[in-house]
Amino acid sequence: MNEQNEKLRVILLKPGELAEIVEIDDNLESMQRLVEGNIEEYMPFEDASDPRIGDCAVVCNEEGKMRGMELNRGISDQNGRLQDIIAGPFFICYAPVESEKFLSMPPDLEEKMRKKFEFPECFFVSGNRIQSKKSEPKKQDREHVTER
Template identity: 50%
Template sequence: MNVEQIKETYTEGMTIVLEEMKGEKTMPDGLRGTVKFVDDVGQIHMNWENGSSLALNIEEDKFFTMEEKKMISVILVEPGKYPKKIDIEDSLEAMQEVVGGYIEEYMPFDDDVAIVCNEKGKMNGAELNRAVYDKDGELMDIVAGKFFLCYAPIESETFQSLPKDMENKYREKFRFPERFFKQNDEIKVVPYKPINKEMER
């Protein structure tokens, strides 16, 4: 691909998702950024979401555009960790990889927001993750294993990215990891803060 082709392909404002930038530990897999411009030697100058402005070299770096793969932004919730926003490919295989098995859609909320989890998480002994409550604050269920939250409007046949307001709402709703134990035949749920920095990410 020559310089003119690179300029035509990677236009200003296009969203790029990084897969690998050699030698740059501060540029992780999955980092997103927007194209500023392509210079006269074919480097793609970027505004990365971590504040970096490092340019991409199409011969050395691995990346893809959001247009090349249908991606959705979801909130990943793991046992013992704070929730985090991730981008995943809008495919069954990618979703199964995230939750570690066949997926199950669970919609206990008034909003069109789905919990997508491993359908056999509890049967397989996955670690208990987060509690789900009804409108009156009564415990309805406990999700086992990793899950993600996405937008699932009734008129759509596919999962979609969470709108910003719902992203903030559900990140806060599931913010703290939880421990579970029985007391007087009742299940008690105790939120806690992750122990170390690694768990906070």
């Protein structure tokens, strides 16, 4: 099997931009290029109504916060409370426990996760908590929204 020909569909999330579905080569170098450094897998999702959500992985730059990369998207618990903020570009893919590698998500799950993270977020402190708010995408992405 030639790994160079294998593709992986992922949801790419860049700070200030709309979520987009992209195909990347299924290899470490492509993943590192996407997140601009060494990758870290993070499995923060839970949803009792769809257990497959727990098999979705955030793949981000392991040093994103330490390097001061731009804040991107918040990760909230099932009650909507902000639990973490991912810094820098990252992608979401499918990583069921029984698989030894990252996979493309089933189409219905891919669309559900894309919608969940579609719009960029800005972060602010309110009282003693950090909160997030969906924000307007950068100009080139606003044009993309009207084309849909």
